Amino acid sequence: MNKKKLLISVVLVVFLFSVVTFMSFALSVISDFNGRTHFDPSSFSTTSFDNSTPQATAVSVARLNMGKNFHMFDVKDVYLTSDKKYWIVKFDSSPKKIDFIVTIDTKTLMSKVNDGEWRSFDELKALYIAQIQGLGNLCRKPEKVTMDGKEIWKVPFATDFNENGTDKTVKYIYVDVTTGKSKNTLEDFNKAAGTDDWLTLKQVDAVLTKKNWEYPKSKPFRNILRDFYPE
Incomplete structure (x- = not known):
């Protein structure tokens, strides 16, 4: 009986620990998302690059990563991470069904596409x-x-x-x-x-x-x- 109670106690502790860990992770994700500063993608020009504001410059850098075909990709989302270290620019993946997410360092303007190499x-x-x-x-x-x-x-x-x-x-x-x-x-x-x-x-x-x-x-x-x- 004591062994059975001990086993139940261990299972309960493990379960509670798992729940607490999951909730902490979920709350951190929600907190990070809420801490981001989002911008309206439609507010950025589609026909030229622009460095009049930090966010516009970030979009310009992201478009440069798309090369001469940049006009084929619509900006889907633009936001500043909660730690203010990176700009994230997401492009509409259609018609190729490939996600293009460009990360830009706010200080150096170094950038990368998805998990690619950083470029100046x-x-x-x-x-x-x-x-x-x-x-x-x-x-x-x-x-x-x-x-x-x-x-x-x-x-x-x-x-x-x-x-x-x-x-x-x-x-x-x-x-x-x-x-x-x-x-x-x-x-x-x-x-x-x-x-x-x-x-x-x-x-x-x-x-x-x-x-x-x-x-x-x-x-x-x-x-x-x-x-x-x-x-």
């Missing part, structure tokens, strides 16, 4: 500027280099491949994120531009429009970065 704001701007004029070639991971005594981003594009699928020919687009200017080494682009020199965003737009390469076609791409690089 400058790297994302360089990637976006390069992707627009990459003519559909596969973009590789950019790196910082020094050119003419100035630190810039070197963005590789694979234009031809070996039989085993590795890169055979790689071209580069160099981007100065301080000015927004870029230098392309793709022959087709430079032929259309009439130069292989540095170009402003407005000049890149002129080349894209001339060859009907503008993307998205409804807007000059420099408008997307106008708030960062006014011309």
